[in-house]
Amino acid sequence: MEKKHKKIVYPSFEQYLAQQMKNKAFRKAYKEESHRLEIAYRILQLRKQQRLSQKELAQKLNTTQSVIARMEAGQQNFTTDTLQKIASIFNRELKIDFVK
Amino acid sequence: MEKKHKKIVYPSFEQYLAQQMKNKAFRKAYKEESHRLEIAYRILQLRKQQRLSQKELAQKLNTTQSVIARMEAGQQNFTTDTLQKIASIFNRELKIDFVK
DNA sequence: CTATTATATAGCATATATGCGATATGCCTG
């Protein structure tokens, strides 16, 4: 018979990530995927700073709310043209570089 | 009668560009298009540093020479996944940001 | 509670990035 009510404790995302990061292959894979999340978060951050809703930002970009939601969900493999448009909306300069 | 052999002096690209840059609308348009050329040049630069032919770089990227040629011609609106692959080939880190 | 607003997600249409092969061109070198 199994023990009842055994509480399974799930680690937080941060703990989980820290654990996975000990694995070299995971670090590499994460690094090569994480740029999507980083850009997603950066856009969210800029939008929030401007106190814009997704719908309002969408209008400035001549698109729709669902497109912004997809971007911010980290589900978007952006093109540089799109990133440039976003930069322009926020009066920022798009910087892309390959650094050591 | 027109004067014969009047030499028409064309400005260099740099001179032409400097002149156009005095126009505000042109500056804006150029800024929003130039990122393609900048990335194109950056890839060419990295490839040359590694003494690779387009064909060799293509092999590392699991693609073909014509794809690399298109990239370096500034005709490519890259996706970040592609930029990440390129960064990885050159042992670089892809940095994308919106700066003031 | 209801109404409103914000965000997430699904499904689909269309534009375009990516990939490939063929071929042209230019530049060497023998």
Added chain:
DNA sequence: CAGGCATATCGCATATATGCTATATAATAG
């Protein structure tokens, strides 16, 4: 000259980014 190598360009196939509508879900105001 011919032959080989590097690059550019074309046309086309396929994968995917972008854009849209509808709808679900969540949070908040009233």
